Amino acid sequence: MRSCGISTLRRLANIIYEAIDDIEGVYATADIPLPSLDAPFNPVDPTEALLQNPTVEGATLNIIAAAAQLSATVASPAVSAFNASHAFHISACLRAASEMNVVEVLREAGPDGLHANEIAAPSKTDPLLLARILRLLAIHNIFREVTPNVFANNRISSVLDKGKPSKVLFENPNERLTGTSGFAALLELCADHNMKGVAMLADTMLHPEERELGFNRAYRTTESFWDWLHRPENVYQMQRFDIGMRGTAATESADAIHKGFNWNGLSTGSVLVDVGGGTGHISLAIAQKNPGLQVVVQDLEDTIKDSKIFTTFTLPSQSEMPPCSCCGISCTTGRTSAWSGSFVICATAAQPTTKLVVVDRIPESAARVHDASEEAILGSARPSAPMPLLPNWGVGKAEVYYYDMTMHCILGGVERTLEHFVEVFAKGGWELVRVHHPEGWGESHIVGVPAGSTQDSV
Ligand SMILES: C[S@@+](CC[C@H](N)C(=O)[O-])C[C@H]1O[C@@H](n2cnc3c(N)ncnc32)[C@H](O)[C@@H]1O
Structure with a gap:
């Protein structure tokens, strides 16, 4: 048994070594350096474009999955489970840092960073608390603690940059997200109403007779999320949501x-x-x-x-x-x-030539199984991760499983498996004929035609 455990560690480590070789090869050929974790992200830097190179993308996915599995294998299971139960701290601290416009203040400070007293000054927040927030994030590689209580942006924190001078952000708090890429808006909304709604997951399961979604329980409302969001007093949250949806582009x-x-x-x-x-x-x-x-x-x-x-x-x-x-x-x-989970897209108004294209994520099982529906539908088969990784690359593709829980807790919805899509298309009078999995994107294009139509698959 002992040698089997060690051999698994070595296989995981080898996946990481091989992936590093692949990444090194691509960067060496292009003769440019790999971006550093310590430096802010610069989207127009040519080094960033290389991250979308299919070899680099594949190697990156293997590293993320293997490193997580390697840590999970060797770490104390109690500590791993304890830390998992505390993941909400990262979310809460990230939102606090973003709402205090820390990233923009630190952008202006440059690579030497700024003392927590000065970071906290424009938001008139407690510097000691802010330092503790930033330290918690720094241990998760979000921000860098340069010297004690002095923090700087790093590669991950800088993606929250709203791109405006910090002075402008503090002067116009209601406009801070307007005209931005939407990524900070996305993270702030995820760490706000999504987190609060998902926090109620077990409570809603323990009280099924109340027929509540996590969102309704958290916000003590019987309204749907959309009705709540479109209340006149929630205009800031509604605009943040709309801006945030554009921010999803940053992860793709x-x-x-x-x-x-x-x-x-x-x-x-x-x-x-x-x-x-x-x-x-x-x-x-x-x-x-x-x-x-x-x-x-x-x-x-x-x-x-x-x-x-x-x-x-x-x-x-x-x-x-x-x-x-x-x-x-x-x-x-x-x-x-x-x-919602039971929606039906009705094909009765469709022409014989109409196509239905659903752009959505398709979760896969974490078990190594054979999916028969993948054989029947053109383009739907996806590669599996090499052994001993989880076949769906585990946390390497975590966002689809996060979205799935958000859908459930906020909207009563679901991220559908391929089988579920086939079923829901059929209910609405559509035949699912083709799936595309664009490279470098979590969302697939799922194509249907009216059932019985003689259209070619596209
Ligand atoms: C998750 S967002 C996706 C937005 C966009 N498709 C994207 O990918 O960025 C869902 C959208 O559905 C809209 N929505 C919710 N209920 C709707 C309804 N009954 N009719 C039309 N749109 C609706 C929301 O306003 C929101 O913009």
Whole structure:
């Protein structure tokens, strides 16, 4: 037994060594250095583009999965379980640092960093508390403690940079997220109402008779999340959500939306309706590359209003406007059911040539099993991680499993497995004919045609 455990450690370590060799090879060929964890992230630096190289991406995934499994194998199980039960501290501290605009204050301070007294001054917060928050994050490699109580940005903290002078952020607290990439907004909303809602998971399971979602229990409301979000007094949270949805792009390869379903294969003049398209960032990307399409973003009225603000920031000149229009109506009578576990997308209004493309994450089992539905559907099969890694790369692809719990606790929804998608498509009168898994993106393109239609799969 003992030698078996050691051989597993060696196999995990070898996966890491081999992955480092692969990364080294790519960077050596390009003759550029690997970005440092200690330096702020710079999206336009050519070193960053290399991270999307398929060899580097594959090696990175192996390192993340193997390093986590290696640590889990050797660490005290009690300590591992205790630390897991405290993961909420990271979330809470990250939101606190972001809300205090620490990242921007530290950007202005540069690589030498700033003492906690000075970091805390503009937000008039307790410097000792802020130092403790930043230290907790620094031990998780978010921020760097340069000398005791002096902190600087590092590669991870800097991705929360809202890109504005800190003075402007403190002067206009309600506008701090407007006109940003949306990534800070995304993290702040995840660490705010998502965390509070998910914290109620066990309570809702222990009291099923109350038929409450975690969100409802946390916020003591019977309203759906969308109705709550669109209350007049929650306008800041609603705008943060809309801005934050665009921030999801930061975790994905920029052109992944073009790498799956062939939008260009649709005939000129085809109408593409982006249902629940938010402020339209994905539709804009499709419309810009496929000017022959008529693209319509459909979402709730307030969100469509927000999309106008987004357009003003990102496309300053009218001549840059792609042929993309927005439509503010609810696609259901309420605001919840479209994304709930039991939703049915109805094909009755579809033409024989209509296609349904769902852009979504497809979770996979953490057990090494054979999935028969993957054989039946073109493009749906995905590679498995090498042994002894978890076949779905474990925490290397954690976000899909996080989204799944968020969907449940906030919306009563679910991230569907492929089998579940086949079922839900069939209920709505669609046949699931094709799946694309764009490289470097967590979201797949799941394509359906009206059941019985003779369309070629796309
Ligand atoms: C998770 S967000 C996704 C936004 C966008 N598709 C993206 O990927 O960034 C879901 C969107 O559905 C919208 N929504 C919720 N209920 C809706 C309804 N009944 N009709 C139309 N849109 C709705 C929300 O306003 C929100 O923009």
